[in-house]
Amino acid sequence: MKWVDAVVQGLLLGSLYAQYAIGMSLMFGVMRIVNIAHGDLVVLLALIGISIAAVLGLGPGFIVLLLVPIGAAVGWILQRGILNWAVGEDPLPSLIATFGLSLALQNFMLTVWQADTRSLDAGALTTRSVELMGIHVGVLPLLIAVVAVVLTWSLHMALKTTKFGRALRAAAADSVAATISGVNTKAIYAQATAIAVAVLGIAAVFQATRTTVSPSDGGAQLIYAFEAVIIGGMGSIWGAFVGGLILGVAQVVGSRIDPGWGILIGHLVFLLVLAWRPQGLLSRR
Amino acid sequence: MQPTPYVVRRHTVSSKIAIVVAILLLLAIPTMPFWASSGHIRLVVELSCLIAIAQMWNLLAGYGGMVSVGQQAFIGAGGYSLFALSAFAGLNPFWSVPLAMILPALLAAPSYLLLRKLDGPYFAIGTWVLAETFRLITGNLDVLNAGSGMTLRAMSQFSAHQREVGLTILCSLLLLATIGGTFLMLRSRLGLALTAMRDDAVSAASQGVNVGRMRFWIFVVAAMGTGLAGAVYYMAQLRISPGSGFDPYWSSICIFIVMVGGIGRLEGPIIGALIYFFATRLFGEYGATYLIVLGILTLIVALFAPGGLWSLLSKVRDWPWFPVGHRLERRAEAP
Numbered sequence: 191m192k193w194v195d196a197v198v199q200g201l202l203l204g205s206l207y208a209q210y211a212i213g214m215s216l217m218f219g220v221m222r223i224v225n226i227a228h229g230d231l232v233v234l235l236a237l238i239g240i241s242i243a244a245v246l247g248l249g250p251g252f253i254v255l256l257l258v259p260i261g262a263a264v265g266w267i268l269q270r271g272i273l274n275w276a277v278g279e280d281p282l283p284s285l286i287a288t289f290g291l292s293l294a295l296q297n298f299m300l301t302v303w304q305a306d307t308r309s310l311d312a313g314a315l316t317t318r319s320v321e322l323m324g325i326h327v328g329v330l331p332l333l334i335a336v337v338a339v340v341l342t343w344s345l346h347m348a349l350k351t352t353k354f355g356r357a358l359r360a361a362a363a364d365s366v367a368a369t370i371s372g373v374n375t376k377a378i379y380a381q382a383t384a385i386a387v388a389v390l391g392i393a394a395v396f397q398a399t400r401t402t403v404s405p406s407d408g409g410a411q412l413i414y415a416f417e418a419v420i421i422g423g424m425g426s427i428w429g430a431f432v433g434g435l436i437l438g439v440a441q442v443v444g445s446r447i448d449p450g451w452g453i454l455i456g457h458l459v460f461l462l463v464l465a466w467r468p469q470g471l472l473s474r475r
Numbered sequence: 476m477q478p479t480p481y482v483v484r485r486h487t488v489s490s491k492i493a494i495v496v497a498i499l500l501l502l503a504i505p506t507m508p509f510w511a512s513s514g515h516i517r518l519v520v521e522l523s524c525l526i527a528i529a530q531m532w533n534l535l536a537g538y539g540g541m542v543s544v545g546q547q548a549f550i551g552a553g554g555y556s557l558f559a560l561s562a563f564a565g566l567n568p569f570w571s572v573p574l575a576m577i578l579p580a581l582l583a584a585p586s587y588l589l590l591r592k593l594d595g596p597y598f599a600i601g602t603w604v605l606a607e608t609f610r611l612i613t614g615n616l617d618v619l620n621a622g623s624g625m626t627l628r629a630m631s632q633f634s635a636h637q638r639e640v641g642l643t644i645l646c647s648l649l650l651l652a653t654i655g656g657t658f659l660m661l662r663s664r665l666g667l668a669l670t671a672m673r674d675d676a677v678s679a680a681s682q683g684v685n686v687g688r689m690r691f692w693i694f695v696v697a698a699m700g701t702g703l704a705g706a707v708y709y710m711a712q713l714r715i716s717p718g719s720g721f722d723p724y725w726s727s728i729c730i731f732i733v734m735v736g737g738i739g740r741l742e743g744p745i746i747g748a749l750i751y752f753f754a755t756r757l758f759g760e761y762g763a764t765y766l767i768v769l770g771i772l773t774l775i776v777a778l779f780a781p782g783g784l785w786s787l788l789s790k791v792r793d794w795p796w797f798p799v800g801h802r803l804e805r806r807a808e809a810p
Binding site for chain 1: 536542593598599727730731738764766772776778
């Protein structure tokens with residue numbers, strides 16, 4: 191029962207990682223870019239949310255409603271202002287630019303919010319739990335999992351069925367051909383990044399209510415998102431979701447074996463997948 | 476028959492001066508304990524390590540086309556090798572420093588074989604995951620004193636003066652190995668292949684360069700150089716912990732130095748290291764604000780001046796220090 195419980199808790203933790211990962215997968219799929227400041231943006235949005243909550247006395251529900259448009263705006267500005275200059279065959283400019291951004295953002299947050307760990311108070315929601323087949327499951331983690339499924343499914347459907355999704359897939363397949371066919375690739379890129387960071391707005395609220403955030407946490411979140419994407423399979427939104435769940439299970443099961451091993455076991459599972467199935471578990475290749 | 480009016484040269488006046496100055500500096504560093512203060516020696520040790528680490532990152536990213544944000548993996552591995560060799564094998568710490576290149580090489584080879592499966596930018600994050608894995612493993616190994624780190628007790632058998640003599644000699648050798656080694660390599664046949672890869676990996680491959688094998692060896696050699704620098708650096712510190720040896724900030728330093736100085740040129744990391752070193756002395760007291768400026772500068776250079784300062788300088792005056800190419804010059808008229 192102890193291990194079933196660990197797996198269930200791992201799945202719930204992993205659904206938070208899935209929320210970080212789908213945005214990263216989307217951006218890489220479309221532009222072949224990895225934003226090294228991805229995790230720092232989660233922390234930035236969470237800290238903004240915590241400050242707004244403290245000033246206006248709003249609950250987490252309202253904070254989500256505010257952070258999603260803020261995230262979308264941040265993503266749009268990030269793409270228009272920085273990343274659109276760096277899209278191209280060579281991965282170096284975008285990597286180095288976002289690396290610099292990450293260093294600047296982390297220290298900016300350190301100046302504004304200091305090094306303290308903070309969290310968002312969600313009242314009774316944080317402590318309430320339900321019993322499913324003898325296992326106690328927190329209502330908040332359950333909500334996170336449901337939201338992760340809904341987000342992944344909506345993004346998948348948006349890519350598959352909408353006009354925007356078609357334009358995005360066209361830009362991903364061949365940006366020059368897409369431009370000739372009348373797709374404004376730069377605008378599509380900006381929309382993709384806006385969506386990716388808007389999703390981080392939701393993830394940020396969950397991260398801040400579930401545990402704590404501090405300005406230096408971004409690197410770890412980036413690594414978890416990346417591991418989720420690679421475990422699941424590059425370029426697949428559902429792959430990122432499943433990868434997040436596997437990573438969560440590996441970490442929780444690992445930490446039940448030895449409290450110092452949780453994150454390490456997560457890394458080792460990632461390296462194992464890289465060794466045995468580098469195209470990812472969900473990839474059909 | 477009329478001789479052609481052109482001649483192919485490698486060296487220029489600037490490069491002859493630069494190489495003489497470089498050799499004199501390398502010879503001068505080991506004499507420092509006899510005339511300079513301990514404080515200045517510490518600074519020279521730090522600067523040498525920065526130049527070496529940055530030069531290795533330049534080899535990796537500039538020539539090999541592999542951006543790494545995980546070079547701290549090899550700094551920590553080199554540093555810990557030194558501490559472990561002197562603590563458990565009882566070796567003289569000064570002789571352990573060159574041996575500290577073995578573990579980084581042994582770790583780098585399988586690491587590269589795993590990471591090469593990752594596409595472009597994902598390779599970079601993969602190197603970070605490896606560095607984090609090494610940090611966590613080291614932090615869980617009780618034999619290495621886990622998270623609290625180790626002290627280089629063996630150094631207490633030497634006087635302060637002896638330590639300084641040893642350290643400065645090691646620094647000179649470190650610079651000779653990283654800069655001199657890269658210089659000689661770039662001038663060889665291998666260098667032609669490396670330069671071709673720097674300019675375009677695909678066309679280099681079409682000309683018969685085995686890009687995969689070259690990258691493997693670059694990754695291993697860069698890890699060895701980085702590990703050597705890590706061993707020298709932590710020998711001067713006398714203490715190492717997983718948090719410091721495997722600190723991701725090492726990668727920030729590499730990236731800043733090479734990008735601002737000039738990537739894909741031997742001179743770039745030296746200029747970048749000098750700028751970083753003096754900027755940190757002058758503005759380091761501003762802490763977070765200083766780092767915000769470093770970050771934004773890196774961003775701007777990456778987007779708008781990808782060749783860094785060296786390429787901007789070269790546009791004004793083409794005065795190379797370490798010539799690795801050939802230049803065509805008009806033969807001086809016979810009197």
